Amino acid sequence: MNPARPPGTTAPTGSTGRRKARWSTVEEIKDYIREHGLRPGDPLPTENELCEELGVSRSSVREAMRTLSSLDIVEVRHGHGSFVGGLSMSPLVSGLVFRGSLNRDGTFRTLREVVQVRIALDMAVAEELVSTYRGTTNEDLRELVGRMRRRSEAGETFVEEDGEFHRALLSQLDNTVVRQLVGAFWEVHTSVVPMLGIATSAEIATTVEAHGEMIDALEAGDVPAYHEAVLRHYAPLQHAIEQGLAETEDGTHD
Amino acid sequence: MNPARPPGTTAPTGSTGRRKARWSTVEEIKDYIREHGLRPGDPLPTENELCEELGVSRSSVREAMRTLSSLDIVEVRHGHGSFVGGLSMSPLVSGLVFRGSLNRDGTFRTLREVVQVRIALDMAVAEELVSTYRGTTNEDLRELVGRMRRRSEAGETFVEEDGEFHRALLSQLDNTVVRQLVGAFWEVHTSVVPMLGIATSAEIATTVEAHGEMIDALEAGDVPAYHEAVLRHYAPLQHAIEQGLAETEDGTHD
């Protein structure tokens, strides 16, 4: 396709050997991690060492590292070094939050869809959670619910406690992908909600108490009751979302 | 360029006016998209124009664009220009496929967890699918099942037909996030499976017929039957995964 392009060899111009595309630099760094059996947190060679190892310039290595760090496959710490990343769902969060921030209508739609996904995942883990929590008592979780109730009654938000609750609830879950996915969608949820300026209705008490009902159901080993508690947990928010969507469709906002 | 410091920011440190980190260049490009009301597919300024607009160097813009393109927030077409990306779930796919490729054990575990997520999502959309398909006839979907059956009987794979089937099935789904998520996990699934070299068992016929049963259940408006068909659909693969996991734990492979 191209006139002078000797197969895979270097230096059409002498000094600079333009051997491979940047895309393949990304793949080569992935291969390096695989072939050296590195695990999350393990240190990577310095950028200069990678340049030698892969035979490309530092700029190319840097762009590849940017790509990999935005996917959480590597983690770069300024002035310190590069490490294998946590392989989390953070890129998913970035993308969805950005989508939600594009316009007011998109914010409501994204949030509605995200909530539906959260419900689906919460429902799906019910059996496994019940098998873990049946017959146990969980003072730490109930204490979190108490903190939520006090904050709610004081007219404050309780995002921190809510996150801690859901994180603790799933901490025993064996499925890493599901656990990270639930966490990611929780994060999208809490990032997008403030964009809407939803008035915290009196209904929010329902959400707080639903957390307690979730614990009750799990300890009692009652899957259907857990399902109902999950639905009640999201009901006030869903109500606010539908109300907001109706208002924007009326042209009340841009 | 150094002396002129246009907008409201102050010089952070003494000597040269290095105003913002690369991270904020990413955010500024996002802001540009938001503030100009751009939608997926719309063209972005050239890299040089963005350099002027944001007051940073080409390299910084390039690295930021790399980050954004790996998140599918922008799409770069070589020799043509940059455009707003499709906001898909492709970063999720990259990360999970990489995790699955790290070692043989991780491959099996990742696949098992991915299948569990697929099941959860398929279950969750049952109601909405039933309300869409109840009372309809779907020759196109049944034709796909027929193609799968013929290929399966000929000892061939039918990845293409399977993807087309699931894509078509969800095409009417109103929830974009769920649809993309299902597609993403299908992609991870089909990318990871070949790494295992699972022998295509005779059980694979069960999967083919389960596709047909899914259509039957949807057209009949029978949610529980759909749930059962979904489970049968995944059963042969789950069996193979558990078998593979048991073998690797025996130390048969590394």
Add this chain to the structure above:
DNA sequence: TTGAATTTGTTCGTATGTATT
């Protein structure tokens, strides 16, 4: 506390491949 060494972050200049016209 200071300061040197190490490593990543940013910028400029230049050269070259590639798609469109």
Add this chain to the structure above:
DNA sequence: TAATACATACGAACAAATTCA
């Protein structure tokens, strides 16, 4: 085929953050 516009790549030099003596 030639010209243009643009993305891609390289490398040197300097800035900033972190660590450790």
